[in-house]
Amino acid sequence: xxxxxxxxxxxxxxxxxxxxxxxxxxxxxxxxxxxxxxxxxxxxxxxxxxxxxxxxxxxxxxxxxxxxxxxxxxxxxxxxxxxxxxxxxxxxxxxxxxxxxxxxxxxxxxxxxxxxxxxxxxxxxxxxxx
Numbered sequence: 001x002x003x004x005x006x007x008x009x010x011x012x013x014x015x016x017x018x019x020x021x022x023x024x025x026x027x028x029x030x031x032x033x034x035x036x037x038x039x040x041x042x043x044x045x046x047x048x049x050x051x052x053x054x055x056x057x058x059x060x061x062x063x064x065x066x067x068x069x070x071x072x073x074x075x076x077x078x079x080x081x082x083x084x085x086x087x088x089x090x091x092x093x094x095x096x097x098x099x100x101x102x103x104x105x106x107x108x109x110x111x112x113x114x115x116x117x118x119x120x121x122x123x124x125x126x127x128x129x130x
Contacts, residue, residue: 039070062096
C-alpha cells in the first residue's frame, strides 16, 4: 500500500479544484496511488464548480452509487473493516447532496476540503479496500 501519511500531506497541499482535486476525486487518486485504475475517470474534469458536482450527484442518486460503481469497475472490493487507507462514502443515505468521499486514517474519517483534509463524523454508507 502507498504511504497514506505522505499521500494525505501531498494531496492536502494541492489547490482545491472541482472535478480534479475535491472530496470525490481524492478517492480515485488514492486508488491510483495504490495501482488501481481511475474509478472516477468519466467524471474527472467533467464539472468545474459545486453546482456541476451536485447536479451529477443528484442525477445519479448520490455519491454512493457513483463511487460504488467506480470501485466495482476497477476491482476494489467492498469491506466492513475500517483499516487505514479504506475509502468510503459517508453522510446521509436519504439526502444525496449530503454525502462525502472519505479516507480512514486509522482513527477517523478524513474528507478533502478546500483547505486540505479535515475529520468528519457521519454514518458510513459504503467502504472499499484499496
